[in-house]
Structure formats: structure tokens, C-alpha cells
Amino acid sequence: MVRNHYGYGLLLCLVFLQPAYAQTDNAKAAFAKHDYRAALLNWQAEQGDATAQYGLGRLYFFGLGVQPDFKQAVFWFREAADQNNPYAEFRLGLAYSLGDDEAAPDPEQANIWFQKAIAGLSKAAKNGDVMAQYLLGGMYSQGEGAVPDAMMANFWFQKAMGSFREAAEQGTTSAQYWLGQMYLNGQGVSRDVDQAIIWLSKAAEQNDLDAQLCLGEIYTYAQYDRKDSDLAIKWLTKAAEQGEPGAQKRLSAAYAARARPTDAATSAYWYRRATATEASSAATNSSSDAVKPINLPSSSKN
Known part of the structure; x- marks a missing residue:
């Protein structure tokens, strides 16, 4: 299992969902909808393309639509990085800095790839790439590379915030x-939970699953000083209804924590929904050769 990365303050709000960089329209749309199997199939059909390779790395790194596989993730990130994809270079640095249950962290390799990423991201950021600007803010904040x-x-961070605000x-x-x-997270601005809720709510009202989940977390955890079980359940329900098992499990936990007379039954219902969704996805994936990992060449670095 890949360890969680807590950089850039994205503690509870799906750190892995970084939008980005010239993906094919089909894969990008599938990933945005959390249809990871469709994204996987699209990216597998484009092996040799750096963006597709990077996409495959992300799926294996976080176990999205496939079983988490650190070696597969590193292989695909390396394939993309060898084509000078700065996002893949960043992810390689991240992978090496974290390691997993079978691979110890490798700070030396991490630093090599973070330094390469800073060079590539700086060029993209100067050309107006907002996600490159955002990642650079995080890297300089964390001392990565x-x-x-x-x-x-x-x-x-302020460069990125200006671009995000204009589009938002x-x-x-x-x-x-x-x-x-x-x-x-107080990035380029003083932390302001009320402003965060305003903008996340605008996205959530447009059915953005990640924003709905993040609002659910804000209203669940005391660290944000906005605990409200009813609002947490409201937003987690909207996320769960999109069929994402992680959202369904969070909603199940929210009902269990609220503990009103009918909440135990509702909690059990959503947990069953989540496990059924996961079982269905696993059965579909295991029955298709198209979604199986490749056999890694013995010379691949991992």
C-alpha cells in the first residue's frame, strides 16, 4: 500500500485528484467522473504517449480502478518522465520519498526527480500553467527539490490563486x-475556512464529487471548527449518490457517528452499498485482460 502524502495541506480532501495537463478528452473526462476503469482503458490504448503513461502511473499509485501497485506506478511515471513530463517527474520524486510496504523510501532518488520536476514545472508555470504554479508553491513550501x-x-501560490480565482x-x-x-490550507493567503466553504460549495453545487467530499470532511472534523453532522451528511450523501464507494463508506461512518434512532440502519445500508460497488468493480477488473498490469522489464527502476 502506498503511504499517504500530507504535503500542501491536502489532509482530507483527496490529495490525488490533481487536474491537469493535456490528457486525451476521453481519459480526462472519465477520470474527472471517477470512472477509473474507463480512464485506464483509454490510457492503455495510448501506450507511448507521455500523458497516458503518467495517467497510468497515477491509477496504480493510488489504486484507482486497479489494485495499488507501487512498482507499476513507478514504471509508468518513469516512462513519462523519460519524455520530460514534469508532472511525472514530480510524482516519481513523491513515490521515492514515500516508498511503500515493500520498498523503502529513497531520499536520494526523490531529490533527483524533484529537482528535475522543479526545472520542468518552472518553465510550464512561467507559460501560465496554473497547476505547475500550484505544485511549485507546494514544493518550495515543503523543500522538495x-x-x-x-x-x-x-x-x-499567489500566481496560481489569481488564475484559479479568475476561472472560478x-x-x-x-x-x-x-x-x-x-x-x-492557507496557500498564498491566510487560512479562511469560511471562504473555503463558499468556493467549495459552488463547485459542490455543480456536482463536483471532490468538493462534496471535502465539505463533508470540513463539517465532520473538529480541526476546521465547523462540525455539523447534518451538513456533513448532506454533502456526503450527494457524493455517495454518484456511486463512489469511498464516499459511501464516509457517509456510512457519518450516520454511525450521528447516532440518531434510524441512523444505524442507514449507516449499514450505505456500507453495504460501498462493499457491493467494490466487489462489482473488482470482479469486472479481474475478468478483463485489458486491466491487468504489464510484466515489468527486469531493467526498470522501481
Whole structure:
């Protein structure tokens, strides 16, 4: 199992869902809808394309639509990184810095790839790539591939925030989500949970699953000082109704924690829904050769 990464303050709001970078339309749309199997099939059909390779790495890294597989993730990230994809370079740095249950962290390799990522992301960021700007802010904040530099981190976070705000005010759902994240985590701005809720709510009302989940977490955990079980259940229900088993399990836990007279039965219902969804997905994946991992060449670095 890949260890969780807590960089950039994305503690509870699906750190892995970074929008991005010129994916094919079909794969991008499938990933955004959390249809990871469709994304997998699209990316597998485009082996040799750096963006598809990066996409495959993400699926294996986080176990989205497939079993988590650290070696497969590193293999695909390396394939994309060898084509100078800076996002893949960043993910390689992240993978090596974390390791997994079978591979110890490798700080030396992590630093090599983080340094490569900073160079590539800096070029993209200067050309207006908002996600590159955001990641650079995080890297300088965390000291990944560079000495920690609060001024540089703030510079890139503010660049990203300006771009996100402009798009968010025009109704772009993903920008509303990321602007909310930046307020929630105090990135380029003082932390402001109320502003975070405003922007996350705009995205959630457009049926953005990640925003709905994040609002559910905000209203669940005391650290945000906004605990409200009814609001948590409201947003988690909207997420769960989209069929994502992780959302269904969170909703089950929220009902169990609220513990009103009918909540135990409702909690059990959503837990059964989640396990049924997972079982169905596992059966579908195991029955198809198209979704099986490749046999890694012995020379691949992992």
C-alpha cells in the first residue's frame, strides 16, 4: 500500500485528484467522473504517449480502478518522465520519498526527480500553467527539490490563486474547488475556512464529487471548527449518490457517528452499498485482460 502524502495541506480532501495537463478528452473526462476503469482503458490504448503513461502511473499509485501497485506506478511515471513530463517527474520524486510496504523510501532518488520536476514545472508555470504554479508553491513550501523558501512558495501560490480565482468567478468548477482548497490550507493567503466553504460549495453545487467530499470532511472534523453532522451528511450523501464507494463508506461512518434512532440502519445500508460497488468493480477488473498490469522489464527502476 502506498503511504499517504500530507504535503500542501491536502489532509482530507483527496490529495490525488490533481487536474491537469493535456490528457486525451476521453481519459480526462472519465477520470474527472471517477470512472477509473474507463480512464485506464483509454490510457492503455495510448501506450507511448507521455500523458497516458503518467495517467497510468497515477491509477496504480493510488489504486484507482486497479489494485495499488507501487512498482507499476513507478514504471509508468518513469516512462513519462523519460519524455520530460514534469508532472511525472514530480510524482516519481513523491513515490521515492514515500516508498511503500515493500520498498523503502529513497531520499536520494526523490531529490533527483524533484529537482528535475522543479526545472520542468518552472518553465510550464512561467507559460501560465496554473497547476505547475500550484505544485511549485507546494514544493518550495515543503523543500522538495529545493531549500524551503517561503517567499518563492508564496509567489507561486499567489500566481496560481489569481488564475484559479479568475476561472472560478466565471463558473469553472475545478477552479472553484482548487480556490477553496487554497483558502482551506492557507496557500498564498491566510487560512479562511469560511471562504473555503463558499468556493467549495459552488463547485459542490455543480456536482463536483471532490468538493462534496471535502465539505463533508470540513463539517465532520473538529480541526476546521465547523462540525455539523447534518451538513456533513448532506454533502456526503450527494457524493455517495454518484456511486463512489469511498464516499459511501464516509457517509456510512457519518450516520454511525450521528447516532440518531434510524441512523444505524442507514449507516449499514450505505456500507453495504460501498462493499457491493467494490466487489462489482473488482470482479469486472479481474475478468478483463485489458486491466491487468504489464510484466515489468527486469531493467526498470522501481
